[in-house]
Amino acid sequence: MAVLVVADNDNAHLRDTTHKTVTAAKALSGEVDILVLGQGADAVAASAAKIEGVRKVIYAEGADVGHGVAEAISETVSGLAGGYDAVLIPATASGKNFAPRIAAKLDASPISDVIEVVSADTFVRPIYAGNALETVQTSDKTKVLTVRPTAFKAAGEGGSASVEKTAGASATGVRFVSEEMVKSDRPELTAAKIVVSGGRAMGSAEEFQKVIEPLADKLGAAVGASRAAVDAGYAPNDYQVGQTGKVVAPGLYIAIGISGAIQHLAGMKDSKVIVAINKDADAPIFQVADYGLVADYKTAVPELMAALG
Amino acid sequence: MKVLVPVKRVIDYNVKARVKPDQSGVDLANVKMSMNPFCEIAVEEAVRLKEKGVATEVVIVSIGPAQAQETIRTALAMGGDRGILIQSDTDVEPLAVAKLLAAVAAEEKPDLVLMGKQAIDGDNNAVGQMLSQLLGWPQATYASKVEIAGSKASVTREVDGGLQTIEVDLPAVVTADLRLNEPRYASLPNIMKAKKKEIATKTTADYGVDTAPRLKVLKVTEPAKRSAGVKVENAAELVAKLKTEAGVL
Numbered sequence: 032m033a034v035l036v037v038a039d040n041d042n043a044h045l046r047d048t049t050h051k052t053v054t055a056a057k058a059l060s061g062e063v064d065i066l067v068l069g070q071g072a073d074a075v076a077a078s079a080a081k082i083e084g085v086r087k088v089i090y091a092e093g094a095d096v097g098h099g100v101a102e103a104i105s106e107t108v109s110g111l112a113g114g115y116d117a118v119l120i121p122a123t124a125s126g127k128n129f130a131p132r133i134a135a136k137l138d139a140s141p142i143s144d145v146i147e148v149v150s151a152d153t154f155v156r157p158i159y160a161g162n163a164l165e166t167v168q169t170s171d172k173t174k175v176l177t178v179r180p181t182a183f184k185a186a187g188e189g190g191s192a193s194v195e196k197t198a199g200a201s202a203t204g205v206r207f208v209s210e211e212m213v214k215s216d217r218p219e220l221t222a223a224k225i226v227v228s229g230g231r232a233m234g235s236a237e238e239f240q241k242v243i244e245p246l247a248d249k250l251g252a253a254v255g256a257s258r259a260a261v262d263a264g265y266a267p268n269d270y271q272v273g274q275t276g277k278v279v280a281p282g283l284y285i286a287i288g289i290s291g292a293i294q295h296l297a298g299m300k301d302s303k304v305i306v307a308i309n310k311d312a313d314a315p316i317f318q319v320a321d322y323g324l325v326a327d328y329k330t331a332v333p334e335l336m337a338a339l340g
Numbered sequence: 341m342k343v344l345v346p347v348k349r350v351i352d353y354n355v356k357a358r359v360k361p362d363q364s365g366v367d368l369a370n371v372k373m374s375m376n377p378f379c380e381i382a383v384e385e386a387v388r389l390k391e392k393g394v395a396t397e398v399v400i401v402s403i404g405p406a407q408a409q410e411t412i413r414t415a416l417a418m419g420g421d422r423g424i425l426i427q428s429d430t431d432v433e434p435l436a437v438a439k440l441l442a443a444v445a446a447e448e449k450p451d452l453v454l455m456g457k458q459a460i461d462g463d464n465n466a467v468g469q470m471l472s473q474l475l476g477w478p479q480a481t482y483a484s485k486v487e488i489a490g491s492k493a494s495v496t497r498e499v500d501g502g503l504q505t506i507e508v509d510l511p512a513v514v515t516a517d518l519r520l521n522e523p524r525y526a527s528l529p530n531i532m533k534a535k536k537k538e539i540a541t542k543t544t545a546d547y548g549v550d551t552a553p554r555l556k557v558l559k560v561t562e563p564a565k566r567s568a569g570v571k572v573e574n575a576a577e578l579v580a581k582l583k584t585e586a587g588v589l
Binding site: 157202209225319 | 359470481499505554556560561566570571581582589
């Protein structure tokens with residue numbers, strides 16, 4: 032039977048986490064529909080219709096769903112869920128915010144952070160910060176899954192699905208007040224091909240900006256940070272890579288002055304190539320690094336900048 | 341105003357979880373257990389609301405084995421007023437946890453449920469949202485700031501790419517993110533006082549909730565290990581290797 036993918040978007044752009052979730056959906060069924068929730072997001076719906084192998088796009092428009100209000104989104108999605116075997120949602124902060132509500136409404140047990148589709152009812156997901164992998168089988172009639180985007184390749188373009196427009200639900204008891212988005216020309220952390228992360232060794236927010244950001248800009252990379260650096264106030268919270276922050280899997284991850292706590296490794300160990308620069312030769316980060324440089328970042332980073340030309 | 345704070349006993353966050361050789365789960369025998377860090381933040385926030393005179397009573401509830409009573413005591417030592425232990429010797433799935441908490445909320449009638457955004461064992465990040473849905477109360481997840489004004493709460497939330505502020509009508513369910521506060525350590529006099537505080541012990545059957553698991557855990561395995569690579573001498577060698585050997589630059 033068909034499956035429904037809930038698109039990740041900001042009303043203007045379709046995020047590539049959607050394409051990755053479509054790949055997971057295709058492992059479940061040949062009939063994949065996409066639901067776009069937004070306001071003034073016709074362009075997003077049009078982009079979703081171009082994803083390869085998509086049967087149709089449903090675009091639910093409304094002010095509350097456009098602001099990401101979980102109550103309105105879950106109401107809209109659960110209203111459509113009856114026609115589907117499974118609802119797949121990208122495991123982003125926004126997706127995780129409303130996915131469990133849909134499951135509760137359908138009296139289903141949600142499956143969070145799926146990293147592998149074994150069969151139509153069996154999935155693998157990380158537990159204990161990725162220190163263990165759990166294979167679970169569900170008997171729920173409509174399955175509700177959040178999909179970890181970094182674990183799947185993005186579905187290609189070239190489709191030409193139809194777009195059906197409908198009204199998104201509204202919510203009571205909750206009002207959107209404001210949002211403050213971090214403005215940056217750098218790539219988004221979870222989608223970047225290269226990530227440069229700094230740790231507590233930086234010692235201050237000024238030093239973090241002086242050392243990590245120029246290197247990231249030289250490489251066209253996103254900036255990340257360890258929880259220790261975030262807790263110390265050296266970097267904003269949305270830079271945080273780890274169990275309690277973002278999970279990334281770029282082609283190249285450069286960890287500078289990061290010791291490699293279990294918590295941090297959980298967020299980056301699936302990166303293709305890991306580079307660690309740390310003056311402590313015994314730092315646990317070296318146990319997962321493909322290339323380790325035992326050196327003080329104060330000298331190593333300027334040298335690295337020079338070597339990059 | 342009454343605040344209900346659910347807490348969970350989990351493996352201490354500094355301990356590395358080990359998978360059992362028979363792949364039946366994670367070994368919890370002789371492992372240090374503590375309160376889930378996000379639950380600690382929720383308890384702290386509730387206690388601060390009480391200290392500010394906003395909350396009048398902070399009720400702690402935990403679902404777990406008999407030892408979860410220690411976790412409740414820790415929360416009481418931080419400033420909670422009384423506890424409820426719903427004893428269960430088997431693992432309860434998030435859906436059933438949410439149903440049990442909904443039953444407790446129906447009985448206790450709190451104005452606010454304040455809880456951690458996720459437990460660091462199952463990493464589900466689901467119970468708060470499910471509880472909100474089941475109760476029909478608004479939700480405000482991943483809170484980094486909570487302000488109560490009359491019958492409303494203004495909550496700043498950590499979202500993808502920044503912060504969002506929403507206003508919810510009470511009663512509501514709020515889940516705590518890391519930045520909300522830094523939990524206190526309980527003082528010795530408060531630990532002693534907490535020993536005298538009341539903890540009611542219940543069973544899952546007392547609430548008439550079906551806790552039978554919906555998911556069958558087929559196996560729990562260790563993830564593929566990454567092996568350590570090579571050490572390079574200097575930055576120039578690093579760049580050369582990244583260009584030629586790894587091909588990522």
